[in-house]
Amino acid sequence: MASANTALPRPARLDLRQLLLRHPELGAAAVVAASWLTLLVLAVARSHGSGLAAGTGGMDGMTMRGGATPGSTWTVAVTGVPSWVLMTVAMMGPAALGAIQYTGLNSLRWRRRRAMAEFSAGYITLWAVFGMLALAAAALVPGSSRTTALATVLAAAAAWQLTPVKQWSLLACHRTVPLPPRGWRAEKADFGFGLRNGLACVGSCWCLMLITAVAPGGQLLWTGALTTVVTAERLARRPRRATQATAAVLGFATMATLAMGNLLR
Amino acid sequence: MTNPYVRVDVWSLAPNDPIITAYADAVRAMKARHPSDPTSWAYQAAMHGTQDGSPPTPPANQCQHYSWYFLPWHRMFVYYFEQIVRVQVVANGGPATWALPYWNYDGGGDANKLPPAFRDPSSPLYVKQRAAGFNDGTVGLPTGPTGITSAWQAFDLATFTGVGEFGGGETNSPVQFFAVNDQIQAGQLENTPHNAVHDALGGQHGGLMGSPYTAALDPIFWLHHANIDRLWLLWEQQTQNSDPSDQNWTGQNFLSMGGFFDVNGNAIQGNSVLTCTDVQNPPTQLGYTYDKQTFPAPGPSPVPPVSWPPPWPAPPQAAAGPGSPRNMVGATDRPVRLVGQTETVPVTIDDRAVASLQPARQQHRVFLDLDHIEAERNPGQVYGVYLNLPGQPTDADLTDDFAGNLSLFGIEAARHPRRDEHPHSLRVSFDITRLLDRLAAAGSWTDGRRLQVTFRPTPLEAPPWREDLAATAHPDLPITIGRISVHYV
Numbered sequence: 001m002a003s004a005n006t007a008l009p010r011p012a013r014l015d016l017r018q019l020l021l022r023h024p025e026l027g028a029a030a031v032v033a034a035s036w037l038t039l040l041v042l043a044v045a046r047s048h049g050s051g052l053a054a055g056t057g058g059m060d061g062m063t064m065r066g067g068a069t070p071g072s073t074w075t076v077a078v079t080g081v082p083s084w085v086l087m088t089v090a091m092m093g094p095a096a097l098g099a100i101q102y103t104g105l106n107s108l109r110w111r112r113r114r115a116m117a118e119f120s121a122g123y124i125t126l127w128a129v130f131g132m133l134a135l136a137a138a139a140l141v142p143g144s145s146r147t148t149a150l151a152t153v154l155a156a157a158a159a160w161q162l163t164p165v166k167q168w169s170l171l172a173c174h175r176t177v178p179l180p181p182r183g184w185r186a187e188k189a190d191f192g193f194g195l196r197n198g199l200a201c202v203g204s205c206w207c208l209m210l211i212t213a214v215a216p217g218g219q220l221l222w223t224g225a226l227t228t229v230v231t232a233e234r235l236a237r238r239p240r241r242a243t244q245a246t247a248a249v250l251g252f253a254t255m256a257t258l259a260m261g262n263l264l265r
Numbered sequence: 266m267t268n269p270y271v272r273v274d275v276w277s278l279a280p281n282d283p284i285i286t287a288y289a290d291a292v293r294a295m296k297a298r299h300p301s302d303p304t305s306w307a308y309q310a311a312m313h314g315t316q317d318g319s320p321p322t323p324p325a326n327q328c329q330h331y332s333w334y335f336l337p338w339h340r341m342f343v344y345y346f347e348q349i350v351r352v353q354v355v356a357n358g359g360p361a362t363w364a365l366p367y368w369n370y371d372g373g374g375d376a377n378k379l380p381p382a383f384r385d386p387s388s389p390l391y392v393k394q395r396a397a398g399f400n401d402g403t404v405g406l407p408t409g410p411t412g413i414t415s416a417w418q419a420f421d422l423a424t425f426t427g428v429g430e431f432g433g434g435e436t437n438s439p440v441q442f443f444a445v446n447d448q449i450q451a452g453q454l455e456n457t458p459h460n461a462v463h464d465a466l467g468g469q470h471g472g473l474m475g476s477p478y479t480a481a482l483d484p485i486f487w488l489h490h491a492n493i494d495r496l497w498l499l500w501e502q503q504t505q506n507s508d509p510s511d512q513n514w515t516g517q518n519f520l521s522m523g524g525f526f527d528v529n530g531n532a533i534q535g536n537s538v539l540t541c542t543d544v545q546n547p548p549t550q551l552g553y554t555y556d557k558q559t560f561p562a563p564g565p566s567p568v569p570p571v572s573w574p575p576p577w578p579a580p581p582q583a584a585a586g587p588g589s590p591r592n593m594v595g596a597t598d599r600p601v602r603l604v605g606q607t608e609t610v611p612v613t614i615d616d617r618a619v620a621s622l623q624p625a626r627q628q629h630r631v632f633l634d635l636d637h638i639e640a641e642r643n644p645g646q647v648y649g650v651y652l653n654l655p656g657q658p659t660d661a662d663l664t665d666d667f668a669g670n671l672s673l674f675g676i677e678a679a680r681h682p683r684r685d686e687h688p689h690s691l692r693v694s695f696d697i698t699r700l701l702d703r704l705a706a707a708g709s710w711t712d713g714r715r716l717q718v719t720f721r722p723t724p725l726e727a728p729p730w731r732e733d734l735a736a737t738a739h740p741d742l743p744i745t746i747g748r749i750s751v752h753y754v
Contacts, residue, residue, distance in 0.1 A: 021590035106636075106750070108618040109592050174689065178637045178747030180598035181615060237438060 024104030032093030084131035122194020146216035147261035161247035169203030287359030310481035324523025367491035377405035396468025413461035429694030460672035469645035596750035637747025644742035
């Protein structure tokens with residue numbers, strides 16, 4: 001049976017303008033890709049002992065320093081925030097693209113970029129505040145207890161996956177809000193939507209993100225693995241099943257970490 | 266495949282016609298079966314929706330709503346149900362060629378009223394839980410261009426896929442109440458007459474038809490869906506089949522939702538599992554057809570596109586194809602609350618947004634979107650949505666200014682899904698291109714900037730109007746519409 005849809009003329013080449021109109025979030029996707037590239041470059045630089053990684057804090061900026069004094073704890077936390085934000089963009093960005101697209105498509109065309117930027121600012125602000133607290137907490141953990149701390153956080157993350165708050169938060173990540181078209185109401189709503197979405201995502205993924213803060217090494221691998229988990233959970237159409245599967249994986253990772261810790265002892 | 270089975274208009278049959286009495290006898294027998302039997306009345310209804318927890322989910326709670334799977338899933342559902350009923354009809358000594366009748370409530374005369382056999386309290390087709398007035402025949406479904414029985418708006422559309430289009434929003438896998446960015450998106454045929462008829466029959470006091478969890482327990486449900494199926498078949502003929510060609514639609518089956526059962530209660534499996542493309546042409550693929558080729562009466566006469574008031578772009582230079590990007594050009598900045606009364610809300614078109622579209626000069630469709638529609642449960646009230654309606658409208662004003670119907674059928678299931686799915690709100694969209702042409706031609710939209718959107722509760726017909734029923738037209742269950750927006754495509 002012939003289909004009228006197939007008979008409609010289709011553009012012979014990719015029309016970038018049309019693509020951007022349908023997917024205003026592509027700019028944000030490029031930022032996410034750039035953040036991944038930066039993380040890769042920093043990881044390579046660090047492995048070669050380059051001053052680039054040291055100068056920017058690199059991935060080390062978000063790992064615990066171990067045994068920090070109370071006075072230096074907040075210094076560690078504050079200086080680690082830029083790296084934390086970089087990692088947050090890479091890790092949470094793919095999961096947030098849907099909300100960014102929603103914000104763009106539901107804004108007047110002349111203020112789409114501003115609306116998406118305001119959403120992103122709200123979203124990242126939440127994660128930056130959480131990052132500061134997480135890094136401060138991680139800095140207080142003695143350096144000799146890194147493996148134990150990682151195993152503890154992995155176990156806590158597995159348990160968190162099964163709580164009603166996690167379920168509620170993951171569902172809240174999917175919620176959108178009506179966005180006014182212009183004026184201060186629009187600015188407030190765009191930023192507020194970012195805060196609200198960020199809060200839901202922190203509620204859903206805070207313990208997963210904590211893993212990257214306490215892991216004694218291999219941050220890039222952890223970030224990659226957790227990005228996959230977070231994005232899969234966000235896109236899954238059966239959220240409960242997805243969180244349960246993640247809990248199982250985290251439980252296995254806990255056991256593996258403890259086993260490796262015993263081997264190294 | 267020949268067509269031994271012809272679905273006929275229930276209003277063309279006498280109440281004691283063998284087709285109707287055979288259906289009643291079969292329903293009685295199915296109701297007597299154990300609820301765990303897939304061929305029982307309770308089990309079949311639960312496959313559509315249930316809150317009882319039995320049978321388990323899946324196969325319970327698999328109805329497809331607010332997506333492009335709405336029409337094919339319900340076609341399959343009714344097809345297998347009809348086969349189960351037919352076996353029982355034959356076992357009862359009824360006609361071997363029995364086919365499910367359909368209720369064409371838009372057929373004129375009394376056709377908008379519940380068929381008499383379904384009002385007889387002694388019949389298995391009778392259900393007490395219906396909106397007031399339907400079971401005594403004093404109330405009919407609102408008809409005409411601004412009523413809820415006509416599919417004229419859906420038949421004005423040539424595109425299947427998308428919110429506000431004929432068949433519903435796109436998804437890549439079946440979900441009971443599908444959502445894009447948190448909002449479920451019905452097609453126009455699903456919106457009216459499907460949803461609106463559910464609401465009207467369910468009423469405001471918990472009638473079975475008013476909720477997807479109970480609707481299929483009412484024997485009229487199946488005749489309503491046979492009519493929706495008939496309308497889809499007519500639209501397929503009208504458009505030379507503009508069903509989706511995307512593999513995510515054509516190749517989709519519903520096994521992941523639980524699938525269907527044959528006449529012996531065995532799950533349909535293997536090569537017998539139907540995909541959407543297997544049900545696009547019932548006469549040749551499924552062996553049934555309909556007795557009449559009655560298309561919906563057209564809506565208000567179209568006017569030639571006029572020069573739109575500035576600052577709107579010029580009349581179309583080229584057609585916008587399916588999937589063309591939407592551009593929002595105006596919206597409200599605060600929510601609207603409806604409590605059964607008429608409400609009018611202004612929407613201002615943004616000059617700068619329109620100006621940014623000018624270089625393209627190819628937009629030719631305009632949509633009115635109602636998004637983030639929320640309600641704790643379905644108030645059972647349908648609202649007519651109008652643009653620039655005068656304060657004291659005449660019947661002609663109502664017809665000329667009508668944008669579409671707002672129905673909340675399924676809102677409780679969307680907010681609190683029974684399956685492991687995400688909760689979400691509703692988004693409704695109306696193609697108002699022709700309506701704006703009419704308004705511009707009539708001089709009732711001269712500045713091109715400010716539209717007045719009016720929500721008007723659709724009253725139930727009761728000739729003469731019954732005051733005791735008027736009270737039910739003012740439900741105390743509020744609806745919140747997060748935003749009203751205008752989009753250029």
